[in-house]
Amino acid sequence: MASPDPSTTATATVMAGIPATNLSLYRAIRFKVGDPAALLVLPMPGGGVERLLIIRDIEMERAKRHARADAVRCPADFEPAGGLSGDRETATAQSVAQCLVSRGVRSVRADRTLPLIFAHFIEQAGIALQCDTELGVLERRSKDSQELDWLREAQRATEGAMQLACETVARSKASADGVLVHDGAPLTAERLRAIIDIHLLTNGYENPESIVACGAQGADCHDHGHGQLRTGEPVIVDIFPRNRKTLYNGDMTRTVVHGAIHPEVARMHAAVVAAKRDAIAAVRPGVTGQSVHEATLAALARHGYAAGQPAQQGVAVISHGTGHGIGLDVHEPPLLAMKGPALVPGDVLTVEPGLYALGIGGIRVEDMVAVSATGCENFNTLQESLVWA
Amino acid sequence: MASPDPSTTATATVMAGIPATNLSLYRAIRFKVGDPAALLVLPMPGGGVERLLIIRDIEMERAKRHARADAVRCPADFEPAGGLSGDRETATAQSVAQCLVSRGVRSVRADRTLPLIFAHFIEQAGIALQCDTELGVLERRSKDSQELDWLREAQRATEGAMQLACETVARSKASADGVLVHDGAPLTAERLRAIIDIHLLTNGYENPESIVACGAQGADCHDHGHGQLRTGEPVIVDIFPRNRKTLYNGDMTRTVVHGAIHPEVARMHAAVVAAKRDAIAAVRPGVTGQSVHEATLAALARHGYAAGQPAQQGVAVISHGTGHGIGLDVHEPPLLAMKGPALVPGDVLTVEPGLYALGIGGIRVEDMVAVSATGCENFNTLQESLVWA
Secondary structure (H helix, E strand, O other), rough: OOOHHHHHOOOEEEEEEEEOOOOOHHHHHHHHOOOOEEEEEEEOOOOOOOOEEEEEEHHHHHHHHOOOOOEEEHHHOOOOOOOOOOOHHHHHHHHHHHHHHOOOEEEEEEEEEEEEHHHHHHOOOOEEEEOOOOOOHHHHOOOOHHHHHHHHHHHHHHHHHHOOOOOHHHHHOOOOEEEEEEEOOEEEEEHHHHHHHHHHHHEEEEEEOOOOEEHHHHHOOOOOOOOEOOOOOEEEEEEOOOOOOOOOEEEEEEEEOOOOOOHHHHHHHHHHHHHHHHHHOOOOOOOOOHHHHHHHHHHHHHHOOOOOOOEEOOOOEEOOEEEEOOOOOOEEEEOHHHHOEEEEOOOOOEEEEEEEOOOOOOEEOEEEEEEOOEEEEEEOOOOOOOOOO | OOOOOOHHEEEEEEEEOOOOOOOOHHHHOOOOOOOOEEEEEEOOOOEEEEEEEEEHHHHHHHHHHHHOOOOEHHHHHHHOOOOOOOHHHHHHHHHHHHHHHOOOOOOOEEEOOOOOOHHHHHHHHHOOOEEOOOOOOOHHHHHOOHHHHHHHHHHHHHHHHHHHHHHHHHOOOEOOOOEEEEEEEOOOOOHHHHHHHHHHHHHOEEOOOOOEEEEEHHHHHOOOOOOOOOOOEEEEEEEEEEOOOOOEEEEEEEEEEOOOHHHHHHHHHHHHHHHHHHHHOOOOOOOOOHHHHHHHHHHHHEEEEEEEOOOOOOOOEEOOEEEOOOOOOOOOOEOOOOOOOOOOOOOOEEOOOEEEEEEEEEEOOOOEEEEEOEEEEEEEOOOOOOOOO
């Protein structure tokens, strides 16, 4: 197919939003700011494109130094005939439309994240707007070497927090009634979360509420857990912190038991570890997320476990997919689940099979892997046993 | 004007996105989750509306208990003929369109934050979509009593961190060459930020990088500051943490000097404090954000200071507006600046005049106020002097 003539099509690409929260925009410009901004990829008369960043005036100098853009402007540089709104987001959207008009752009391609106010002002200016629902999705999935380094670094920090958390559980004392005691006071899910949070903060990470789910609480795979931790019960610890500078996330899970391990808990754990191993062995370019999940299901089935929702006392099932893409979002495409798409080099994925049983609780073990040219690299090195004493 | 007949117009309102980052959606449902969701306000045959929340399947039970919605469904409940995508966000957008079709909706009103992928699938289903750029803006500005409580609480926590920070500076020792020393080591901007961060984390707040800008660094009002703090120089401390449960933000600034205060710094500080007082005195319903900013400018002018960018050694200017709305975002409408709109009861605002001079640095003092029926309530009680010893 012949490539279109830019002088007749004059199609620009627009991304917009607040870079601190629109992470597709942040990734494109690698510049974090809490005010509205827009990146316009404009066709040039002689061919090629110009990446023009429109950003709040007082951020322009910093953006010129650090942002990935050919030129940096502010909304006041593109004031429409009726003037700019006194509202910062509206003014940014107005200036985007005005800039496109001044450059003779007649159609715009936008990604799925574009806030509707930008589409509104672009269309009001008589410019056709097309949503390309796949634009940016594969780009964000295929991590470059800088992103892989940042994700490795995040997972390393997550492993440090995990080791601290699991050892804190395992090395606690148990009171006569089975409650764990740490530093003279009952060890609760809330206290363990605070220990994890402070460790991560001092290493440069912010940490959304970790899952610390003890015993029966763990049967609901999204119960974050509360109250006292007890000896002889599995404690799911799931930590997913974000590096405060790079914004990339770690994500891992281990399950720890203080004291005696119930035989069914040990059996569930062995099945989950085998499923994680088989799922990771299946990860390579071209294989679908669904196939990886099927490897998990097959391994669990060999151990006598099926998929479903926990419904019967003591009968363990897997109640979720095998994992998800991770990067700037903790959850991002692709899914390792039914309908999950073919994997590509640079996909970074969690692999996190789990088993959940009413009355017993949950077992989950989670690593992070990166799809390579021929297979995958596991970013985790920490042990996966239930025993951390 | 007669109200439209819902049976013929069948207009629904749609909000969508990830509630943890689309804060307009979070505010509407008061339910935080990191996966895509949508709130459909659907006209009912007999009049009235139904608030239907579409959310990831495993979050449904939690949402039924806690989210502000009449009904909770998941994407699989609204599968189109061609099936749902294996991508979670695409599937959510597809299910929104399918739900609207099944309810006979022919037009949709959406707010400015709607991600374009939702508009795309709604329009593909043959439903007209209108962006109402003002929808939700006044609603978010007019804080209800729960929100005012949460903002008061956030500002109280911010004051605790501020007092700790300013007293840490003021009570440090100065080495022979003027560098501040705290606990046996030089007190740097980075160390003071870590002290602030840990204090806030233990009180339930996450804290984006605070501004700790000493001396000449403070002349750029958005320089976050780095390196050693020194005696005899103004240190701007600007802290804006977010409550981890409510997601509402605090935001305040004080300027502290260790040791001797330069006469021009004292003069700048007196002008800034007077400007803050006059600006707050101007805040009431119906007054524009521009008028409040003009009160700031008038007070500074009476002290001999004008607006502009710092350009001349030792000549102080104000280089930004007076303040901004605050709530779920640290920066949200309205602006207290030129073109700022009329204030409404429930607006919560920062009032933060500052003066900046090359070679000297910056002075900024910032409170948070809520517009009441007749004036405003100042959420701050902490002293505003340069002296904290």
